[in-house]
Amino acid sequence: AVVSTQSTGGDWASQENISDDFYKELKQYVPLFQTIIDTPKMQLELLNKIQEFCYDNINFLKTFQKIIFLLYNGNIIEEDSIIGWYYTHHSQKGQREFLAQMDKMVHWLENAEEEESDDDDDDEDEDDE
Numbered sequence: 001a002v003v004s005t006q007s008t009g010g011d012w013a014s015q016e017n018i019s020d021d022f023y024k025e026l027k028q029y030v031p032l033f034q035t036i037i038d039t040p041k042m043q044l045e046l047l048n049k050i051q052e053f054c055y056d057n058i059n060f061l062k063t064f065q066k067i068i069f070l071l072y073n074g075n076i077i078e079e080d081s082i083i084g085w086y087y088t089h090h091s092q093k094g095q096r097e098f099l100a101q102m103d104k105m106v107h108w109l110e111n112a113e114e115e116e117s118d119d120d121d122d123d124e125d126e127d128d129e
Contacts (some may be wrong), residue, residue: 002067018112021065021083022063023066023070024123026067026070027074028046029071030070030071030074030076033046033071033074033076034065034075037076037077040078040080040081040084043076043077043078043081044081044084044089046071046076046077047068047081047082047085047089047090048085048090048091049076049091049099050064050067050068050095051064051090051091051093052091053092054067054094054098055093055094055098056093061094061097064097064101064102065101065102065105068102068105069105070095076124079109079112080107082102082106082109083106083110086099086102086106096113097108
């Protein structure tokens, strides 16, 4: 609802290209989202609501990944929720478009998780060199 309210209330609501002002205003809501979105289930629900909103509002179709990245950086949506959404829990609305937008981010998140677990192994490998 906050995303919907913000997106229809600003000057960008009728613009074909969404301005950075939208993201600045959305960023102001990060502390609110942090208190409300407190379970993996709620994170998945938020991901799907944003997906459906972007699908239903053509001007926001190409903004999905940027919105999700903003929420990820704000510690609202965790890696596991994004990866779970990507592989199994996404909405059917515009799934091809949104999965394509998220390809690079999901790949990056998966590699980051692997690197974290490999860091322990690397410490042992450095002793051998």
